[in-house]
Amino acid sequence: MFTEEQLKAIEQGKADYQKSVDKSLKKFPERKETFSTSSLDVDRIYTPEHIKDFDYMEKLGFPGEYPFTRGVQPTMYRGKFWTMRQYAGFSTAEDSNRRYRYLLDQGSSGLSVAFDLPTQIGYDSDDKMAAGEVGKVGVPIDSLADMEILFDQIPLDKVTTSMTINAPASVLLAMYIALGEKQGVASDKLGGTIQNDILKEYMARGTYIFPPKPSMRLITDIFEFCSENVPRWNSISISGYHIREAGSTAAQEIAFTLADGIAYIDGAIKTGQDPNVFGKRLSFFFNSHNDFLEEVAKFRAARRLWARIMKERFGVTDDKATRLRFHTQTGGSTLTAQQVENNIARVAFQCMAAVLGGTQSLHSNSMDEALALPSEKSVNIALKTQQIVAHETGVCSTVDPLAGSYYIESLTDRLEQEAEGYISKIDEMGGMMEAIEKGYPQQEIQDASYTYQKAVEKGEEIVVGVNKYQIKEEGRDMELLRVDPSVGERQVKKTAKVREDRDNNFVQNALDDIRKAARDEHENLMPYILNAVRGYTTEGEICNVLREEFGEYQENIVL
């Protein structure tokens, strides 16, 4: 890229520059001895020397072309903005439906469903494990009856829906398909995503049910079912988000997410599926954290590394199946309970990093999330932040505007290398499932998280309003969203009524069929689950049968 002569001239220039730096340092010492991103040292300046072997065609190419460093579509946001998708769900299907319709009215372009913890872990609202948790962090969905209310007046052929559901993803996807049937929308017209990523649950998020092997089977069953019946559906969203929230560095976020992806692909190939086909329906989910430039580089590095993995490791020949498409959420754990309004600024920068990194879909967090679920006002500010980035800042006028920056390209390379190093280590352990069993990624994440916490407490990392520039805050005048405590009771009654009104013989037979299918590894479970939910079999009933057949995962505690 640069000639020997040019590099020599730069070297000479840098030596002269160093003299003036030395002089300047005497008068104005730098703020810190060393500067760094979440895990890499940062040099004072970046020059062509940092990227001297840079091959444009190999490293960047063109947007919409392998290795997709510059983005997965040829024109990116000049054609269409990313999907603005706010994660929401709370109290009841009725309340959540109202919030969705409000967000759509405000210009949200897709829905993102937050389920409550019992739903995420396969318990009905009347299960004793659900006590105190119904409707708290998301919406409770026990049966198709709740789904009907949740999407009331929302046409499933007009919106795309992302559902954050993992262990029982097959059940909720089945309910969505059944709801489509009721609305007259065929399954091949449904668009959206289920998270369906169990490995990161064992590693970082904790909403697992079954042990890894049957979980993997459920996931590959979904891949197969979707390839044939729900072709527009993203059958998985391989998620680094929670890995980062648990405290990982940027490079670990890339590495552990892609290593999870490798495990899913290995699993699906073992069942005879073609990565050229299901590879097109894989999607990813990343965090947008505070270190603005590192985040931009992170998204670009992840895209390039994944394209190479698909092509070189799995022999994928269809370029479309090597594209890493991703949703981004701004970093929930970066938000502070102190001076909550500051979070608006944090979220804006994180949105900008996601956009400069080429995201396909974005959720911007609301300022009050370190305190409670977002209020309508705060979620609206968060959504408007995305609209301001899209329409007012000008960053969407050209594709990948930071490309060619010495720092960005060098950082992209280094993050890619560091992530590859982790992936090699995981390969040596026998793959991600084995690495998780050994507690390896968990330990790496916890070490990073504790190191960061100590740096904050020593004042080496500054968090505005928390360890510097504090102000005394007297009583907040913010309206926080409160979930009505009687929600649980009402939901329990509602589900009892569903059980009373349905054909219980049908339900029993459907559950027996699921049990039989669970015992035969060669059966795909999806059609049986779909059949059951059509007759209002509850999520808990289905998951309980699977629990009996598959057993439950026991956490490997690493401190």
Place this chain on the structure above:
Amino acid sequence: MSERKIRVVVAKPGLDGHDRGAKVIARAFRDAGMEVIYTGLRQSAEQIVATAIQEDADAIGVSILSGAHEHYFKTIIDLLKENEADDVVVFGGGVIPEDDIPRLKELGAGAVFGPGTPTGETVEWLKKAVGEARVGS
């Protein structure tokens, strides 16, 4: 005679899987010379109290972000009373609205630490609280 080390159970009650804070504080307690028993995820109030009694713990730290804090604090504190173990100091942290804290204290929680609290502050508080509880018992 040297004073017995503080033994603290760090607990994750209910279905909430966010354990970053619990693990950070567990390590901070350990670095401060305490004996830490971390329960892992999905513990019922009964399991947490049984662990505390069995381990002869001085304190239970409850980490909760799911909004079920009132339910779990109340059940844990009630169970400790039933088992005549109410000298065990109960405290907690997580995403807990400030307005709810007085109610949790009324139930018997010694302290509730919000997001962003330096670990050192929690460590110091716990040393003092356990010291007082030991004198009182």
